[in-house]
Amino acid sequence: MKSKIKAIFYRLREQLWFRPFIFCFFSVIAAFIAHLADATVLKDFVPSINTDSLEELLSTISASMLVISIFSVASMLSAFSAASNSATPRSFKLIIVDDVSQNALSVFIGSFIFSIIAKVALQNGLYGKAGNFVLFVITLGLFAVVILTFLQWVNRISRLGRLTNTIKKIEVAAAKAIKARIKNPTLKGIALAPKKNPGYPILAHNIGYLIRINLGYLQDIAEDLDATITVNRLPGCFIEPNTPIAFLHGHIAEDMDEISRKIDKAFSCDETRVFDEDPRFGIIALSEIASRALSPGINDPGTAIQIIGSLTRLFHLWAEPENEEETTSVSYDRIEVPEISMADLFEDAFRPIARDGATNIEVMIKLQKTFCSLASMERADITSAAMYHSEMAYKRAVQHMKFEEDLKDLKKECLISKVV
Known part of the structure; x- marks a missing residue:
């Protein structure tokens, strides 16, 4: 409530x-x-x-x-x-x-x-x-x-x-959402457990972006059924009818349609995404600004470089030491919630910039320096994503840059070159 x-x-x-x-x-x-x-x-x-x-x-x-x-x-x-x-x-x-x-x-x-x-x-x-x-x-x-x-x-x-003020507001909103997700990586639920049986699929009845999940309501349903519910979609995902938004484990009855409708009520949808419970949305908004700045009609690589700096600060939030007092304990022990995918966050943040800035040496060097910085955080998922996107960004540059000296300078800054 x-x-x-x-x-x-x-x-x-x-x-x-x-x-x-x-x-x-x-x-x-x-x-x-x-x-x-x-x-x-x-x-x-x-x-x-x-x-x-x-x-x-x-x-x-x-x-x-x-x-x-x-x-x-x-x-x-x-x-x-x-x-x-x-x-x-x-x-x-x-x-x-x-x-x-x-x-x-x-x-x-x-x-x-x-x-x-x-x-x-x-x-x-x-x-x-x-x-x-x-x-x-x-x-x-x-x-x-x-x-x-x-x-x-x-x-x-x-x-x-002003553009600078707008970028700052989006960065602050994204940082707030990311910190909340770091504090509660499973939204106060429990982590996913491997299962042989995927469970009974709960299909969505609405069309739109998922903006909030009422885990307390789901917990009450799971306790009444003596079952476990696995959330299959996180806030920010686009859902439509017949999208499996959750899976029910341990309870199969004749009234599954009624149970499915009750579970579906816990998933609130809207026509647009919101910033407060969707860390990816703030990152996407920043990436869109960079892509717009890199368009031929605007040609503002400085703004794209500023956005890369904002994204670097946001991803480094995962490197901050965890405060045990701020970490929230599990409140919903019958609800399994997946953690946000770091690979998806990197796709949202850096792929559009690498695509639209592939011809700009300054933007690409800044991007490669960011990947090197993020890889130094010593988190396996972040390092793996940084390695992949460093390689993809360099391949894009090879396809679009014609000046060989620029490519040589870029390769020196690449994370894949430094690791090898």
């Missing part, structure tokens, strides 16, 4: 209306809190506030906040479009959940709603002496918040749609 609530919260964060709605709700409450002050002894101690000056202040806020709210929305949409056009459309979800931009829009719209409600209440005599004073203090505080938020937002919006 906790993971489901967390997933719903992440989806709500991606909605542009969510934070403004929350702020508007509290703005309405704040406008009526001032009225409650009239029923307290505060009225005997506070100074009198001129109603006309307070009304003029509220009118100024309401007039300016409506304009600035429209301006902020237009600026955010422009930044979203720039990020999608200069980087990759997959970055849109990260740009739209930018905290500073959403908070700014929330403050601007909330201030507008507050000023309108407070002004109407003030003109109809809702506030007494204490209420006017409290309303004045709240309005001044809100005015200060608006100014500080605007200054912070102007600084952020100037960088929001």
Whole structure:
């Protein structure tokens, strides 16, 4: 239940209306809190506030906040479009959940709603002496918040749609997902165990990208059936009807269709992938930016080299020493979950860059240096993948590079040459 609530919260964060709605709700409450002050002894101690000056202040806020709210929305949409056009459309979800931009829009719209409600209440005599004073203090505080938020937002919006900022956001999102997967390589389930019998296949009923697996729900089903469930698809995979998303072991009954439908409900699908539970998606997004930069129409090898640096940092996260206190114990002892494939991660990260940058010596040398760096991590699966992709990248370069001296320089940097 906790993971489901967390997933719903992440989806709500991606909605542009969510934070403004929350702020508007509290703005309405704040406008009526001032009225409650009239029923307290505060009225005997506070100074009198001129109603006309307070009304003029509220009118100024309401007039300016409506304009600035429209301006902020237009600026955010422009930044979203720039990020999608200069980087990759997959970055849109990260740009739209930018905290500073959403908070700014929330403050601007909330201030507008507050000023309108407070002004109407003030003109109809809702506030007494204490209420006017409290309303004045709240309005001044809100005015200060608006100014500080605007200054912070102007600084952020100037960088929001820039390519470097987009790359950084994707790298941070990918690192967060990778660290979570390193902490829970089997998503708090148990590792796959070799079996002679593959089990009863549970087929998908939906079409789309798998974004979340409710392992707690699967655990309850497995305990009720006294069985074991093997997950066959991880978040990020595209599934369609008749795709075996899981296998059931130890329980075969006449009502298997009903059991299959129950198990299928644990696998949530969407039309697009998400970053938070899918480490491969962030790596794919970075690789797409590099491929775009290497296209003949853009011809920006510097961005591709920057992306290779980001990918190097992400893969080196697997080299960090494990903290036993942070490692999560098994919570679902009847659910077998496969670990993410390092070979797949390397395919996602480096094959597109090697393909599209095969004619660029600077990009290819940077790629080979990265493979050498990753091979030094002394992890068998990473070393094996680095060796393979080093060889494939060099073969691509041989097919496309015509200058022999470039090929000689590239071969010196190849991991396969240094190992041999």
